[in-house]
Structure formats: structure tokens, C-alpha cells
Amino acid sequence: MTKNVQARCIELGEFIVKNKATVRQTANVFGISKSTVxxxxxxxxxxxxxxxxxxxxxxxxxxxxxxxxxxxxxTREKYLHIKGKK
Incomplete structure (x- = not known):
């Protein structure tokens, strides 16, 4: 495993712990796929x-x-939004 990958793993882990983030949120912040995260x-x-x-x-x-x-x-928000448009 390269140093870059190791550094990325640690950075992702620290971000998740610090922000109580989901895999999806972390992927969006770092601009990588959910699978990679x-x-x-x-x-x-x-x-x-x-x-x-x-x-x-x-x-x-x-x-x-x-x-x-x-x-x-x-889902609740979605249907409240739709109902409000009628």
C-alpha cells in the first residue's frame, strides 16, 4: 500500500470520527466514490x-x-412538499 493511500485512509477515518459522517457524506466531501471510502x-x-x-x-x-x-x-418531507404544491 502506498503512502498516499495510507494517508487518505487516515484522513477519511479522522473525518468520519470528528464529524460523525456517513460514508456518502465523506465521499462527497473528498470527491471520491462511496466504494473507495x-x-x-x-x-x-x-x-x-x-x-x-x-x-x-x-x-x-x-x-x-x-x-x-x-x-x-x-420520504415524509418529500410528500409534504408535494402536498403543499396542490
Whole structure:
């Protein structure tokens, strides 16, 4: 693994922990794909910085546990917006 990839993994991990960000939000901020972010913070980061990888995993698990709530809120907002136009 090159130094650039290692540095990117650490930077992504620190961003996720600091901002409690999702993989999608992180990908948008850094301008890379969600797949790259996911591989970097789940597989590569555990080899580079195990303690940071654990913190990132905790944030990702929290995000995963509440994603159904965020999806429901987005759907609710969508239909409220549509209803308001009538």
C-alpha cells in the first residue's frame, strides 16, 4: 500500500470520527466514490491504524442503526412538499 493511500485512509477515518459522517457524506466531501471510502475505512484502515478503525466502525454502526429513521424523514418531507404544491 502506498503512502498516499495510507494517508487518505487516515484522513477519511479522522473525518468520519470528528464529524460523525456517513460514508456518502465523506465521499462527497473528498470527491471520491462511496466504494473507495468504504474499502479504505473498513479494510485498509484496520491494517494501518487499528484504534482509529475501531472508532470509525463505531460511528458507521451508529449510522447504520439510524438510517431507517433518516429514510423515513426524507420520504415524509418529500410528500409534504408535494402536498403543499396542490
Amino acid at each position: 468504504h474499502i479504505d475505512v473498513t479494510k485498509r484502515l484496520s491494517e494501518i491504524a487499528p484504534l482509529l478503525a475501531k472508532d470509525v466502525n463505531d460511528v458507521l454502526q451508529c449510522n447504520k442503526s439510524i438510517r431507517h429513521i433518516r429514510g423515513g424523514e426524507a
